Amino acid sequence: MTRRIEPEANVPCRSQVRTIVQVTTAAVFTFIIIFFLDRNFRVLPSAIHEYLPTHHAGLVLTDLTITRCASYNIFSSCNLDPEVWHRVDKDLYLGKSTFSSAYLHIRRKREEELLPDDKVVVDVTVGRLDPSTSAAHKGKASPDERWESRPNGLWVKRSSKRGASDSKDAVTAVDLLFGDDATEARPGWTITGTPLLLDASSSIPPAHITIRRGPHQTPPKPVPRVGDNGRFKIMQLADLHLSTGVGHCRDYLPPDWNGGKCEADPRTLDFVEKILNEERPNLVVLSGDQVNGDTAPDAQSAIFKYAQLLIKYKIPYVSIFGNHDDEGSLSRAAQMDLIETLPYSLSKAGPADIDGVGNYYIEILARGKSDHSAITVYLLDTHAYSPNEKKFKGYDWIKKNQIDWFRETAQGLKKSHKQYTHVHLNVAFIHIPLPEYRDGNLTFIGEWKEPVTAPVYNSGFRDALVEEGVVMVSCGHDHVNEYCGLSMGENDKPALWMCYGGATGFGGYAGYGGYHRKIRIFDFDMNEARVTTWKRVEYGEDVNNRIDELILVDAGHPVAPMQE
Structure with a gap:
């Protein structure tokens, strides 16, 4: 972010303009370096196009949705406003559908940037019926927290309660896994609900929503050691x-x-x-x-x-x-x-x-x-x-x-x-x-x-x-x-x-x-x-x-x- 310098006469002098340009250039250059290098400082091939699992420390989700587009319709788009939505770059059809693609999108904010009217995602599931009608969820939702329907059987529960973002229930990350045998390996992550309801052929592995609540957890890394018996x-x-x-x-x-x-x-x-x-x-x-x-x-x-x-x-x-x-x-x-x-x-x-x-x-x-x-x-x-x-x-x-x-x-x-x-x-x-x-x-x-x-x-x-x-x-x-x-x-x-x-x-x-x-x-x-x-x-x-x-x-x- 550039810092604006206000001169006394509200007319920028040459040195002040130079300062603004230098700060802006440095910021852009830093962003480019961070974007194209991973945390081990290796240049990633296909850095722009390749999906990488992401961990967003300090972020909470405020909404989820799914977009679908048809390859035969030039006016059809799977993209939403990138200033508002982040697209999880995994086609729900895994590129195997002849006519369709679909993508999961999430909205997220830093906790300190939440406004009074913002809602925080506190639960996500997938199914055909409103989860509030099931025995597992009945009576648990307050008037402020109700299940909202999204495309393809996705259900989102959001809350505007004060402190919802600090709750252990707040959803802080979401991802996609595929296959009837899909399983999670990351601590704090859970596959939720049934597979997404897609009109996909049986040859395409079903897509599952997986979520994380709370902050990223440090995984155990034990030091291997010869046993006491040698x-x-x-x-x-x-x-x-x-x-x-x-x-x-x-x-x-x-x-x-x-x-x-x-x-x-x-x-x-x-x-x-x-x-x-x-x-x-x-x-x-x-x-x-x-x-x-x-x-x-x-x-x-x-x-x-x-x-x-x-x-x-x-x-x-x-x-x-x-x-x-x-x-x-x-x-x-x-x-x-x-x-x-x-x-x-x-x-x-x-x-x-x-x-x-x-x-x-x-x-x-x-x-x-x-x-x-x-x-x-x-x-x-x-x-x-x-x-x-x-x-x-x-x-x-x-x-x-x-x-x-x-x-x-x-x-x-x-x-x-x-x-x-x-x-x-x-x-x-x-x-x-x-x-x-x-x-x-x-x-x-x-x-x-x-x-x-x-x-x-x-x-x-x-x-x-x-x-x-x-x-x-x-x-x-x-x-x-x-x-x-x-x-x-x-x-x-x-x-x-x-x-x-x-x-x-x-x-x-x-x-x-x-x-x-x-x-x-x-x-x-x-x-x-x-x-x-x-x-x-x-x-x-x-x-x-x-x-x-x-x-x-x-x-x-x-x-x-x-x-x-």
Whole structure:
């Protein structure tokens, strides 16, 4: 905002005009910077057009409505006066209707700017009938607070009572989620009422209103720590391939499931929850392709499904992206900006000047009250498709500045790691496998069922891992490869274990001869500096057993498999 300077004679002098121009220019420049940069100071691609979940501290809602427009009518518009209304930029039809679009709009004000005649939204629901006629709401509304009808089954209750904006009932934010299985993962947020009443086909996931009351709540972010018994367990979830809505199962066994139709996301999440219950991991690593891009027109709804489950079990988790995650509605930057705010998420965008989103590490602290790191987990973005398809067909590779960042980070941490009284361990997770995964000379345990779709160009990350003391790296991407392969170093000594997670999600492919979805576990025994791995299967005769159990690391060093 500019500040007007009144001269004594009411005639602005040249210096005063210059001051006004400078202040105005600075304000506009500041606004542009804030608008186009996220809170990690990264320039967001498609910053103007891309939906980002918003949190409006100090704001309350004063009204909601829905607009609908027809593509065949040039005079039809889904926009309202932007000076008055804020549009939630998610088409209620998710862009899937041939003729219609519809948008939710909200009016909001800062509490200190409310006028005596302003009304504050204190409740929102969706349904065909006036909520005041239902048993749940009967007798609760005062003459000042009555339900007002809005389009598509939306009902809004507003109050002009003094202090309504300070009430715990005041609605401070609203959003949209999609699908019959939509769920909230944000603290203080609740899906309200039935789906919005739209004349949409059954193939379009239904839209749900979700609201927050009161201020933004700070989510819990626990610090992972080795247990008092010296153990720490990591569960890797590879290739969940979650959709907006329940999704469609691909290559699944058995052909009929519990006497009914296989629904991809519910079956995937049931599998994950079963293993969470049985293995009780201390950390979950989501190693990419959590979102099945082409079936997730609202990536946020897909993300909340796995997040809600991990939050329910109070398990810290970290995530990186695969080649499909950002093929839906949100870019990597926008997704990470959302994921960073969720409870129990330890995920990070990483340095802004390094290629990719999600180059970071976390420290697993030693047992007790020690501040020393026992395990360092590195996570790097392997990007998506080759930037030079003519020369290097297929997939992208880890860039030089990522490798330089990794080396500098690892070397910078060595001094503090030496303070740990036992053997410190370094491990890494990526999505797309390294070129060395296709080495035919690997000693491997597990199934190698499909060609390794690693990048053609080898940027040398495997060598950097070995040189900086990483003992194990695990990836996803190739759904039915589920082996761990031992890469040898100088003097033919074991140098690095390279594992696959084994695909977990039913929304992704799983052909090549009857693959059953799997989850990989890594068990760290810090008393012995030992890492043991095994897999759990979703269906079949080994459903309650550990599969391909293998010691990868002993006394802090990669070891060859024991001969039977």
